[in-house]
Structure formats: C-alpha cells, structure tokens
Amino acid sequence: MAADLKIVPVILAGGTGTRLWPLSRQSLPKQFLSLVSDHTLYQDTLRRVAAPDLFHPPVVLTNADFRFFARRQAAELGIDATVVLEPVARDSGPAVLAAAAYVRERYGKDALVLALAADHAVKDPDAFVASVRTAAAVAASGQIVTFGIKPSAPSTAYGYIKLGDKLAEGGYQVARFVEKPDVETATRYVADGYLWNSGNFLFRAELLLSEGTAFVPKMVEAATQAVAGISEDIGFLTLGAEAFTAAPSQSIDFAIMERTKHAAVVEGDFGWSDIGAWNSVREVSPADADGNVTRGPVALMDSHNSYVYSDSTLVAGIGLENVAVVATDDAILVMPADRSQDVKALVTALRASHPRVVDEHLRMHRPWGTYETICRGERFHVKKIVVNPGGKLSLQKHHHRAEHWVVVKGTAEVTLGNDVFTLNENESTYLPFGSIHRLANPGRIPLELIEVQTGSYLGEDDIVRIEDVYSRV
Structure with a gap:
C-alpha cells in the first residue's frame, strides 16, 4: 500500500x-x-x-x-x-x-x-x-x-x-x-x-x-x-x-x-x-467469579453463568443457572441463556399482540430531545418531555387531542396561534384541539415539562407539521 x-x-x-x-x-x-x-x-x-x-x-x-x-x-x-x-x-x-x-x-x-x-x-x-x-x-x-x-x-x-x-x-x-x-x-x-x-x-x-x-x-x-x-x-x-x-x-x-x-x-x-444475540453480549463482557455478567442495578445470590441487565429497576435473583434476564421499564425477557437465538421468533410473534412494546421504547428520541411515557389510558397520555438547549419542536397542530404543558425545569418558549410567550418553572398552559403551536427551549439548560394529552385519539401520527427546522414536514 x-x-x-x-x-x-x-x-x-x-x-x-x-x-x-x-x-x-x-x-x-x-x-x-x-x-x-x-x-x-x-x-x-x-x-x-x-x-x-x-x-x-x-x-x-x-x-x-x-x-x-x-x-x-x-x-x-x-x-x-x-x-x-x-x-x-x-x-x-x-x-x-x-x-x-x-x-x-x-x-x-x-x-x-x-x-x-x-x-x-x-x-x-x-x-x-x-x-x-x-x-x-x-x-x-x-x-x-x-x-x-x-x-x-x-x-x-x-x-x-x-x-x-x-x-x-x-x-x-x-x-x-x-x-x-x-x-x-x-x-x-x-x-x-x-x-x-x-x-x-x-x-x-x-x-x-x-x-x-x-x-x-x-x-x-x-x-x-x-x-x-x-x-x-x-x-x-x-x-x-x-x-x-x-x-x-x-x-x-x-x-x-x-x-x-x-x-x-x-x-x-x-x-x-457480531453481537447477534444476548449470549454474544455475555461472551464479550467481563464476568465475575461465578461467571455472571451484570449491568445496571442487579443483585444476585447463589447464581452462576447468567446474564442480567436492567436499565432502571433493581433486579434481584437467587439460584440462577445459565439464565438471561433483560429488564426495561416496560418489558422483561427471561430465558435459558442458550435460547437467545430464539428472541427474533418471539419478537415476530409479539408484533401482532404488542406492536408498541416491540418497536418503541417508553423514552423516544427526537432531534430536539426526548419524550417519555409516564402513564397511558384510554383517553389520556402523560409524557415527560425534555428539549435540549436551542431545541425546537415543529410548528404543528392535532385534530384529535388537546394538550396541557407544565414546566418543571428550565424555560419554555411557547407559540400558540399568533402569540409567542414564555413559561417558567411551575407555570403551565393549555393547547386546545386544532390549535397551531410550537415548543422551544431558548435557555442554556435542558427544558423539562410534563405534557398531558386528552382526546379520542392519541397516536403519534396525529401531528400535522406546518414548519420544521429538521426537515420533517
């Protein structure tokens, strides 16, 4: 060469x-x-x-x-x-x-x-x-x-x-x-x-x-x-x-x-x-004296040759032998360690009955930050929204839902119709059905707010984008 x-x-x-x-x-x-x-x-x-x-x-x-x-x-x-x-x-x-x-x-x-x-x-x-x-x-x-x-x-x-x-x-x-x-x-x-x-x-x-x-x-x-x-x-x-x-x-x-x-x-x-399955993750990760690989808040007793992952909630195990456990906020996978190649077939079966859990995380990433589901019901959906400094959501409207915003950290710049105003911590606003609105973070720290959606349909596809700095219109 x-x-x-x-x-x-x-x-x-x-x-x-x-x-x-x-x-x-x-x-x-x-x-x-x-x-x-x-x-x-x-x-x-x-x-x-x-x-x-x-x-x-x-x-x-x-x-x-x-x-x-x-x-x-x-x-x-x-x-x-x-x-x-x-x-x-x-x-x-x-x-x-x-x-x-x-x-x-x-x-x-x-x-x-x-x-x-x-x-x-x-x-x-x-x-x-x-x-x-x-x-x-x-x-x-x-x-x-x-x-x-x-x-x-x-x-x-x-x-x-x-x-x-x-x-x-x-x-x-x-x-x-x-x-x-x-x-x-x-x-x-x-x-x-x-x-x-x-x-x-x-x-x-x-x-x-x-x-x-x-x-x-x-x-x-x-x-x-x-x-x-x-x-x-x-x-x-x-x-x-x-x-x-x-x-x-x-x-x-x-x-x-x-x-x-x-x-x-x-x-x-x-x-x-190729990290093609959970057993591959275990094989390339450092194990303890009992052959266990753990990541996140995990406590094991009298367990051997197992893989246990948690991204939030404490997972405690007793007497695990050649078991894999993967816990997220909305799903837990438990299986014999040598069955990890079968997860793809499981996901295919779950897609018909639990499509949201198969394809989406509770915390969804967007170019402006993240939103995370806190609670969901038949006619309401509660989210925590985090907007990065300088981040700006699209100018948009919804046909089937109204929204309530409560700022818990930082400063929000809100566009509602022809009005543009600021919300500080512990302040809130209401966005009626069909209103044209936008959320932005003009500050230097992440903006955190709680959004409560109410209405007959709360799917993410009920968004009509009018203008977007990330070219998603």
Whole structure:
C-alpha cells in the first residue's frame, strides 16, 4: 500500500437488531446502544477507524429514522462523519455498492474502502488495525478482502470461509464461502480450519464496482445512479430515491463475494463478535467469579453463568443457572441463556399482540430531545418531555387531542396561534384541539415539562407539521 493512500471507512448503520429485544427496538436499535462498553457499538466502531494517518473521515450509511443518532453520536466523539441516507432498505449489496460509487467519485477509482457493520464489537482495537493494514496491502494488489475470524467453538450463527492459497501480501485466497451450517457440519468446519465470515470488507472502489457490473449489473446501475442523484438537506446526503429503490435487494455476499475470483481473506484475531444475540453480549463482557455478567442495578445470590441487565429497576435473583434476564421499564425477557437465538421468533410473534412494546421504547428520541411515557389510558397520555438547549419542536397542530404543558425545569418558549410567550418553572398552559403551536427551549439548560394529552385519539401520527427546522414536514 502506498504510504499516502489512506482508507475510507464506510460504516453501515441501518439495521434493527431484533435479537436484542427488549433493549434494541425499531426506534433505537442496537448499534446506537451502550452494550459492552461506555460507548455505543456505533461509537466504538467509529473509534476503531479514527487514526488520521491511516483513515479518512468516515462515511456513514443509515436511514432517515436514525440520521440524528448517527450525527449526534459521532459529534460526541469529535468525529465529522458524512452521513448518507438510504431512502429504502435494500440489504447490504446496494448499500456497499453505493458507498463504493460515492467514494470513487470523491476520492478516485483507486481509493480503498473499508466497509464495517456498525453493530459489531472488537476487544482488541490495535490488533484490528493491524489486520486492516494487512488487508489494505492485499486489496491494493487487486483483491476484495473479507475478515475471517478463528472460531472459538462450533457455531451455527455464522457463515464460514474455507482457505485457499496463501497470498504474498498476507492472507489467503478464498476457496469457498459456506452458509450457516448445522452443529455437526460446524464442528467439522472448525476441525478443518475454516474461519467465521465477519461480514466486513476492504476493497478498491473501482474493483468492487467492476465485479458488480459483471454479476449484478442492475444493482450497480441503480447504486451509481442513486449517487449521481444525491441531494443534501441540513447536512445529510440522501441517495436518489427512484434509482435506489430500483436496486435488487441482496446481500453483498450473495451479489459479489461468493461469485468473484478476487475474494481474499485476512484472519483477524482481535476478539470479534457480531453481537447477534444476548449470549454474544455475555461472551464479550467481563464476568465475575461465578461467571455472571451484570449491568445496571442487579443483585444476585447463589447464581452462576447468567446474564442480567436492567436499565432502571433493581433486579434481584437467587439460584440462577445459565439464565438471561433483560429488564426495561416496560418489558422483561427471561430465558435459558442458550435460547437467545430464539428472541427474533418471539419478537415476530409479539408484533401482532404488542406492536408498541416491540418497536418503541417508553423514552423516544427526537432531534430536539426526548419524550417519555409516564402513564397511558384510554383517553389520556402523560409524557415527560425534555428539549435540549436551542431545541425546537415543529410548528404543528392535532385534530384529535388537546394538550396541557407544565414546566418543571428550565424555560419554555411557547407559540400558540399568533402569540409567542414564555413559561417558567411551575407555570403551565393549555393547547386546545386544532390549535397551531410550537415548543422551544431558548435557555442554556435542558427544558423539562410534563405534557398531558386528552382526546379520542392519541397516536403519534396525529401531528400535522406546518414548519420544521429538521426537515420533517
């Protein structure tokens, strides 16, 4: 690799992570949660590719729902990320090809691209960077490199890679990719020296697009046209919707990696996990002398080899053996530790009977702050609303509900019809049905207020936005 040829990290941050319910939900998925360190998985991924001598500033691909998480959490680290939005979900194939087309346009056809999932964990970042340097040399020689992980045990949760001939720059040719096996086959693969497929890649932008043209020309055409049709709004780049929607939905593995003759693998011994289920979280987290991993207010007695998480309420356990418990304010998951792969099926079943608990947290994040459900009834909904300093909700109205606001901390600027006035702590106001209104925080501390909604319909879709600084109209 030439000394002046740096790598462009592309972070794929659009997934939902249903196997980590009830903590990971559609409204706040696992990549934006702190599960194995003091930072979120997304932030840890950004930190691994932050060395300015090796990496350009990152390009982040996500969707519109997560765009403010992506920008805010990068900014918290002092990282200036380019956030590119996918108009629709089309699996990793179109996303990675669009990223390659964007990087080619911005940095040139010889640019090296490191495509990483935002929701993976790495115990040894220095060893990870060493593997990236090796992979960069292999990619510069004309290969599309994937990172293979030496299995710690036979697993049916991952695809596997059979090694081919050794390469001069390091790593190996890929002899073949194989899908997730059964236990017997996985045991044989481990004995035969196969590696887990991590699903992270390093390649020259032009080579990936050239191979894509050979195997999935419609996907490449859609991806390149989507990049050509990029639009910018409040600092976010959005791929051309019509072109990207036309892309076939397929993973990059199926689309290119399993078909190309340029596939190579570099073994990574850096403590990798895809954090695909609760047992994975336990495996990469420090355990106590009894093999237990706890996070949050948890107290255990005579318990062994268990994982217990709580985000608020004290969880106490006696005599737990190989059990996983995950407690949030509105849902508690209890299961044998070895059944964590079944959570996805549970979530699918729950979506029909408890859709709100499956998809939404009690505390919902918005670009201006958060709101949190305190109490909900047939014709009322009580929320705690926190507006960040300088934050401003949309100018809006509701057809089916009235609202009462009581300020408990800070100062609120209220727009009601043609009037604009200030509310201080212990002051309140009433917003009638159909009134045009807005809430803003002109102060330097977070604004906290209690909102009581009353009416015949209290869904979040009963919002008519008239004007919005976050372009949600």
